[in-house]
Amino acid sequence: MNMLNETAVEKVLERKMSNAALKMSGKDVCVFYGDKQALHNVNLDVRENTVTALIGPSGCGKSTFLRTLNRMNDTIDNCRVTGKILLDEDDIYDPSIDVVELRARVGMVFQKPNPFPKSIYENVSYGPRIHGLARTRAEFDEIVESSLQRAGLWNEVKDRLQEPGTGLSGGQQQRLCIARAVAVSPEVILMDEPCSALDPIATARVEELIHELRTNFTIVIVTHSMQQAARVSQRTAMFHMGILVEENDTDKMFTNPDDQRTQDYIMGRFG
């Protein structure tokens, strides 16, 4: 893509973002681990085709909030969530919600790349198979190729699709996990510090990818890196001690934040 086109696409995306529809919305979300309250009445909107970064010092509740968005907290025994999380119009904690289907709509990429101990092909085709998204070999081939293309990995692996996913480099494994998430056509992709186990070159590649993916997906990313939040996101939410202290446009957040705690955090005064 030439520079002019790139700028034009950027402009369209920026416009799209400022008018972007709400995709997910947390309303008065509280999370408890046993008796300990980890999140206090969080109200946070996630807009469509936007990258929202969750930042804040260690233990402030970023990952806890991220996990409420696709009910990953359900897997933690003593964890209790109150309030509402809406995905479009649906309350995802409603008893009628099928959690497997929810996690296909709201996928997740973890801190440490975690490919299945299977071939590259099977890593990507597994989700579409269990969700019945393809039937014939040709349909699976197409999903595998387009997902790997979207994850920017196709050219590196197209001649070794039957080799184990675990044999790839760390950065390639993380892009394989992104391809796996993308393969079931989710609406939202959650990323929990997706670059923390990667070297700077692999990190740059994944950041570039996040930038490209937001054309088609809504992304929420937890990051410890302020530079990363500034580079990849358009909206940023700052947590401190289980409280959402500020949610703002990323540019504003990093130049002229409204809350003193945000200012202190981005200046490296705590955390």
Ligand SMILES: Nc1ncnc2c1ncn2[C@@H]1O[C@H](COP(=O)(O)OP(=O)(O)OP(=O)(O)O)[C@@H](O)[C@H]1O
């Ligand atoms: N499974 C759990 N059981 C009990 N307490 C937990 C559990 N997971 C998180 N917590 C607590 O909840 C609070 C928020 O943790 P969380 O992992 O969400 O923070 P975080 O901002 O993502 O931290 P970090 O940046 O260090 O990953 C912390 O006090 C943490 O100790």
